[in-house]
Amino acid sequence: MDILFRKNEISGDTALIVGVYEDLALSKTAKKIDEQVNGSLAKALKIAGFSGKIGDLYDFIALDSLPVKRLVCVGLGKKNAVDELAAQQIGARAANALLTSGETTVAFAVDDLPAAPIGFGAKIASYRFTKHKTVFKKPVTVKEFHIMTDKAQIAQSRYEPYFAVAKGIHTARDLVNEPANAVTPAAFAKRAEELQKYGLMTEIYTPDQLRAKGLNMMLGVAQGSVNPPRLVVVQWRGCPNDKNTHVVLVGKGVTFDSGGISLKPAKGMEDMKEDLAGAATALGTLQTLAMRKAKVNAAAVMAMVENLPSGTAQRPGDIVKSLSGITVEVVNTDAEGRLILGDALWYAQERFKAPVVIDLATLTGAIVVALGTRYAGLFTNSDELGARLEKAAADSGEKVWRMPMDDEFDEQIESDIADIRNTSNAGRAGGSITAAAFLKRFVMPETKWAHLDIAGVALQEKNAPLTPKGGSGYGVRLLNRYIQDNLEK
Ligand code: BES
Ligand code: MN
Ligand code: ZN
Numbered sequence: 001m002d003i004l005f006r007k008n009e010i011s012g013d014t015a016l017i018v019g020v021y022e023d024l025a026l027s028k029t030a031k032k033i034d035e036q037v038n039g040s041l042a043k044a045l046k047i048a049g050f051s052g053k054i055g056d057l058y059d060f061i062a063l064d065s066l067p068v069k070r071l072v073c074v075g076l077g078k079k080n081a082v083d084e085l086a087a088q089q090i091g092a093r094a095a096n097a098l099l100t101s102g103e104t105t106v107a108f109a110v111d112d113l114p115a116a117p118i119g120f121g122a123k124i125a126s127y128r129f130t131k132h133k134t135v136f137k138k139p140v141t142v143k144e145f146h147i148m149t150d151k152a153q154i155a156q157s158r159y160e161p162y163f164a165v166a167k168g169i170h171t172a173r174d175l176v177n178e179p180a181n182a183v184t185p186a187a188f189a190k191r192a193e194e195l196q197k198y199g200l201m202t203e204i205y206t207p208d209q210l211r212a213k214g215l216n217m218m219l220g221v222a223q224g225s226v227n228p229p230r231l232v233v234v235q236w237r238g239c240p241n242d243k244n245t246h247v248v249l250v251g252k253g254v255t256f257d258s259g260g261i262s263l264k265p266a267k268g269m270e271d272m273k274e275d276l277a278g279a280a281t282a283l284g285t286l287q288t289l290a291m292r293k294a295k296v297n298a299a300a301v302m303a304m305v306e307n308l309p310s311g312t313a314q315r316p317g318d319i320v321k322s323l324s325g326i327t328v329e330v331v332n333t334d335a336e337g338r339l340i341l342g343d344a345l346w347y348a349q350e351r352f353k354a355p356v357v358i359d360l361a362t363l364t365g366a367i368v369v370a371l372g373t374r375y376a377g378l379f380t381n382s383d384e385l386g387a388r389l390e391k392a393a394a395d396s397g398e399k400v401w402r403m404p405m406d407d408e409f410d411e412q413i414e415s416d417i418a419d420i421r422n423t424s425n426a427g428r429a430g431g432s433i434t435a436a437a438f439l440k441r442f443v444m445p446e447t448k449w450a451h452l453d454i455a456g457v458a459l460q461e462k463n464a465p466l467t468p469k470g471g472s473g474y475g476v477r478l479l480n481r482y483i484q485d486n487l488e489k
Contacts, residue, residue: 001095002143003163010067010148012069014068014070016107017073017074017108017109019076021076021078022076022078022079024042027076027113051075052076055089057097075090088120093121093465094118095125095145099140101142104142105142106145107147108147110149115152117162119145119147119155119159121465124169164291165288168473169288174471175188175191175284176276176277176280176473180256184227185227185229185305188276188279189232192234198287200287202233202234206230210231218344221254221314223313224307224309229303232304233302235297236298239295242489245297245353246356247299249282249286249298249301249358249479250301250348251280252361253303254305255273255276259333260309260336262332263309275307279304281458283302284473285298285300285480288476296487298487301348303344305340314333317330323347324343324442327419328415329418329421331415337361341363345359349447355448356385356447356450358482360454360475362453362454362455363436367456368456375400376399376452376475376478378400378451379450379451380448382449385449389450389482392481397466403436409433410440412434413425420441457474458472459471460472
């Protein structure tokens with residue numbers, strides 16, 4: 001669905017959406033229509049119990065007296081209280097109202113509301129992953145979503161950066177939604193390469209190169225699968241005269257997590273195609289930065305592997321030497337994310353020496369138990385970075401919740417025969433925190449580091465206004481916002 005901005009013009013064949021505030025305060029265009037039907041619009045809404053709250057909808061179909069083909073009223077909430085995030089919600093609800101209605105073009109008269117975030121909300125709400133479907137029950141029919149505003153030109157230019165964010169989100173969603181037979185580590189690398197058309201630089205490292213470098217934790221996880229691993233490094237250099245890299249995103253990219261020899265139960269295992277969501281979000285964010293030509297130098301380091309059991313698979317109890325030199329006892333092959341991230345974090349820091357490193361990972365089931373499906377767990381060694389990410393979360397609508405991250409947990413990952421082990425020696429208690437404690441061992445003291453555990457938020461089981469069920473693209477908005485507000489020149 002395309003978002004187009006144009007000036008307010010309606011005719012008899014328009015499928016029109018208008019806004020109504022709480023207490024039935026009509027927006028400008030709603031009032032105009034109401035006058036043309038002698039006040040019966042307001043009367044009908046009152047009888048229908050229309051509240052005007054965000055989320056409230058009323059669909060008038062084929063009323064002869066209406067000056068349009070079809071009219072939908074959407075709630076706008078309290079008058080003068082439509083901020084950035086409310087506008088996104090309103091756009092999403094307006095788009096969803098007629099998305100599968102059979103209409104191909106719809107027009108939303110937004111009057112003086114912020115048009116660009118409304119367009120963004122509509123755009124990301126209209127996302128569907130239909131690539132593998134040949135039969136459709138309720139296809140999206142709307143091709144053009146017209147946003148009618150007096151300042152169409154200004155709205156169009158304000159929408160451009162939002163469009164970049166939407167495209168980054170859609171890339172991340174696509175990669176999570178694709179099954180593991182479609183997105184192997186090599187296939188992911190190829191997609192990253194395709195994004196070079198936006199000005200990104202992509203490097204892809206094969207198993208031989210990883211062996212030469214010494215990313216043995218990553219290779220150990222990958223060794224059970226016939227689909228070989230890839231380390232994918234993508235850079236956006238928006239400040240070409242500056243040699244420094246200002247931020248590195250490190251992504252967990254397990255294209256399928258069966259658990260390996262420590263095999264997961266069958267129930268729900270299909271969801272483990274989502275285990276590359278951290279890498280997908282890192283890549284989507286870089287795409288967004290490139291598309292909006294952000295004045296920042298950013299890199300993404302994505303560790304792509306498939307975790308499968310086989311005769312060549314890593315065994316519980318194996319000891320591997322990480323890139324950092326730390327030796328690790330692999331007690332449970334299902335705690336694979338921290339293994340690949342340990343190497344990827346070390347590589348990222350040695351290579352780029354960036355002051356800020358943020359990793360994203362569907363790391364633990366425990367974070368889903370702790371925080372549910374809307375909050376990501378935030379772990380950091382820097383209160384300042386933590387506060388900045390919390391601010392970006394509040395402003396972008398992608399929520400985080402700060403989790404503890406102190407030395408208290410370090411002894412739980414001590415191993416009897418290696419330096420550390422990949423699971424806690426204290427059972428399941430605080431499973432997300434011990435995972436973070438493991439990652440911390442691969443963070444250099446000078447690095448401001450944050451870890452986002454996105455296991456609960458990456459794949460949604462239910463439709464929400466801005467996020468149809470499936471891959472959510474969580475993190476693109478949050479990180480784009482963090483970078484925009486804190487790192488751009
Ligand atoms: N990929 C999983 C975590 C996960 C769980 C992601 C649910 C998305 C939804 C991770 O690799 C894993 O298996 N973690 C184990 C760790 C345990 C073996 C210490 C877990 O959480 O059970
Ligand atoms: Mn696992
Ligand atoms: Zn995993």
